[in-house]
Amino acid sequence: MTPAPLLGIDLGTTNSVVSILENNTPLTIPVDGEKLLPSAVCLTDEGFIVGKTARNMALLEPERTVLSVKRKMGQNIQLKMGERSMRPEEVSSLILQKLKTAALDYLQLPHNTAVRTVITVPAYFTEEQRGATKQAAEMAGLRTERIINEPTAAALSYGMSQMNEATYAVYDFGGGTFDVSVIESNDGLVEVLATTGNNHLGGDDLDNLLANYLWEKFLAANTLSNIKPGRKEMARLNRIAEQAKIKLSDATEVNIQESFFFKLNNINYHLEYTLSRQEFENLTREKIRETIEHLQKAVEEAKLKMDQLDGILLVGGSSRIPLVSKLISENTGIEPTLVNSPDEAVSHGATVQGAIIDDLDIETILVDITPHSLGVSALDEISLREKFFNAMAEDKKENKKKKNEEPPNLKAAMIIPKNTPIPASRTKLFHNVVPYQKEYNIDIYQGEGKRFAENRCIGEIVLKVPKPNEEATVEVTFTLDLNGLLKVTATETTTKQMVNATFKSSRGIKVFKAKSNQPAILPSEVTQNTLLKRAQDLLENEKIESEDAEDLNKLISQLKKALNNSDKTEIENIEAELLDLLYYLEEN
Ligand SMILES: Nc1ncnc2c1ncn2[C@@H]1O[C@H](COP(=O)(O)OP(=O)(O)OP(=O)(O)O)[C@@H](O)[C@H]1O
Ligand SMILES: [Mg+2]
Known part of the structure; x- marks a missing residue:
């Protein structure tokens, strides 16, 4: 089969x-x-x-x-x-x-x-x-x-699995996230040595910065002040900002012109601004500098020096920004390489990994790592025992409240350190805090902080021991599978009794049931009619000026014709024009 x-x-x-x-x-x-x-x-x-x-x-x-x-x-x-x-x-x-x-x-x-x-x-x-x-x-x-x-996938698509003694840093700057991994390949063994990044740093953030900047410029040019853009203006500003940003990757200057951008007290305002690459770079330099710091950190964590890298591979749309290459080469002495089809490389790498799984490429073994340290909360001073004992005696709710109020008492007991190759399984032993302890609340964290509260709590397991001994040992095992997904088990060993513990569903790691009534999505032919319908509704239901109605009718028939001829470029051009007109008419 x-x-x-x-x-x-x-x-x-x-x-x-x-x-x-x-x-x-x-x-x-x-x-x-x-x-x-x-x-x-x-x-x-x-x-x-x-x-x-x-x-x-x-x-x-x-x-x-x-x-x-x-x-x-x-x-x-x-x-x-x-x-x-x-x-x-x-x-x-x-x-x-x-x-x-x-x-x-x-x-x-x-x-x-x-x-x-x-x-x-x-x-x-x-x-x-x-x-x-x-x-x-x-x-x-x-x-x-x-x-x-994603960076590992990009490395596979770059052909790293066929390389020998090659070490690259993969710098992936996308729309919403930034990642960097240091990857080594040896005789078909592809190993990730270190990885770091920021899950909330990408092209979207640069667009936001630029959108706010353009709004300020717009207000100043029209001697308006103290007006906040609405959701619609913000959506339009973000689109304008993204388009300008992309153009500035090739040009040193871009002319922004948006007619009927804003209406106030029956006056129409237009947005006109000439934005230079220099201005864009000044706005975004700090964000891009942060990515360079991550790059340097990843190389350090891989216990390498920059000059030991064979290269720096650039992936993701935002790595096309000229300041990215400029700052990388200034700070590392390495001229980075933009991979072929930087937008498709990650998906292609996933397909290569699929071939490895299906044994179509039996030569390659991929070893990835966990990007964050994982562990549990633990008490670290004997003097705290009494406090804990008192807390234990109170009702459970109260106990919880107390614990939340006093997080500094807990230290972070790391079980799997950051950059550990996966799959991995590690066990750590803990002792009871009070004699005959019946219940252990084990909070699981992710992060690099030394105190539990400095990290992100991702779940909690409760281990119940019905017939406890005076002295007890709890064995906590963390298992990370090949997907980087964590399973935790806790066993009380002194009673020789296995106690299974599962995650509670209320926190980060949860039991989630797929809904059977998955909503349907519409095929693209139907979706293209959406704009047409809106345009027609506007013509039928709203009072609009005859000139505008004429424009609308013209665009409607042009779009229908283009749809009949399946002329993709024409459809897109008319769609864009119709959008602008709808935006304007629906607003007014
Ligand atoms: N020529 C360009 N210059 C600057 N930015 C660009 C260019 N082309 C695309 N971008 C930006 O790249 C981002 C999209 O990149 P990409 O498709 O790699 O992201 P993604 O994979 O969707 O995001 P992520 O990997 O963060 O989940 C957008 O912010 C887009 O504006
Ligand atoms: Mg991406």
């Missing part, structure tokens, strides 16, 4: 990419005719739309659209989309569902075919963020063969 198809998926903050192995080479599968699918989801009256049209809809209906959902992954929150509220993993699963459908169409397989995936996550992603990604895949009906780190 042939195994289910295996997709390499890069679920990105800004763009997502899906690829398969064809003739032993990774191949990107087009989605809506493009290699990159914008990671945008919008709820329309007809249902969910995912991709470019959804990203455009963020301008018209920001409250019904979710962009950059990856930045919210792992958080216990609901995202509002119109009348619906969804968890971040549910929104991500819609993006994955769209990728899966495109792949099945490409492979000419029915939509209910079982599909496997190797899915990538930022190397610096936490336990909760990895878990949420896996859940999103499950909800989209994908079986996760492996979760791998």
Whole structure:
């Protein structure tokens, strides 16, 4: 029996990419005719739309659209989309569902075919963020063969597995995250030596800085002050900022002109500004400098000197910013290399990892590492015993409250240190604090702080011992699987009685049931009609000037014609024009 198809998926903050192995080479599968699918989801009256049209809809209906959902992954929150509220993993699963459908169409397989995936996550992603990604895949009906780190995937796609005695730093600066990994390859053994980064540093942050800057310039030019941009203006400003930023990677200056940008007291204001690369660099230098510090730290953690690297590989859209290469070469003495197809490299690497799993590439062994230290809370001074004893005597709720009030008493007892190769299993022994202790609350943390409170608490297990002894030992075992996902068990050893402990569902690591009524997403033909419908509604229901109505009618018939002719470029051009007009008319 042939195994289910295996997709390499890069679920990105800004763009997502899906690829398969064809003739032993990774191949990107087009989605809506493009290699990159914008990671945008919008709820329309007809249902969910995912991709470019959804990203455009963020301008018209920001409250019904979710962009950059990856930045919210792992958080216990609901995202509002119109009348619906969804968890971040549910929104991500819609993006994955769209990728899966495109792949099945490409492979000419029915939509209910079982599909496997190797899915990538930022190397610096936490336990909760990895878990949420896996859940999103499950909800989209994908079986996760492996979760791998994005820089590692990029290194595989660069062909590192075929290299001998090669060491590279992979610098991945994307839309929402920044990661750097130091990777070594020797005779088909690819080993990650160190990894670091920031899960909230990417192109989105640069866009925000620039959007706020442009707003200030706009206010100053029009002698306005103390006005905050609304959600719609902010969405439009972010789009303008991103476009300007991308242009500044090639040009030294960009002319920004947005007609009918803002209306106040019946006066229309336009946004006009000439932005220089120098200004953009001044605004963003600090953020980019932070990435260089991470790069230096990763090389240090790998116990290497910069000149021992064979190169620095640049991946991710934001690494195209000229200041990135400039600061890297100034600070490291190495001229970095932008990998081929930097936007597809991560997804291709996931496909290569799929081939390794399926034994199609039996030469390579990949050893990745855990990006964060993991451990449990523990008391560190005998003098605290009495305090703890008193707390134990009180009711459980009270006990908890006390513990929360006094976190400095707890130290961080590390079990698996950062940069440990995975899979890994480590055990540490702990002793009872009070004689005949019946219950142990074990808080699990992730991070590098010495005190428990300085770290991120990702879960808690409660170990109950019904017939305790005066003296007792608790064995805590942490097991990290190949996906970097953690399992914890605690056993009380003195009674020789095995006690199983499981995570509580209320905290970071949780039991999460996939919903069977997964919402449907609409195919792209339907989504293109959304704009048409809005334009028609506007014509029928609103009082608009005859000149505007004429423009609208013209664009509607042009778009219909382009759709009939399946003329992609024409569709996009008219769509953009129609969007601007709708934005203006609906606002006024
Ligand atoms: N030429 C360019 N110059 C500057 N920035 C660019 C350029 N091209 C793309 N970008 C930016 O790169 C980012 C998208 O990059 P990419 O597709 O690698 O991110 P992602 O994979 O979606 O995000 P992440 O890896 O953080 O989850 C966006 O912020 C985009 O504006
Ligand atoms: Mg990326």
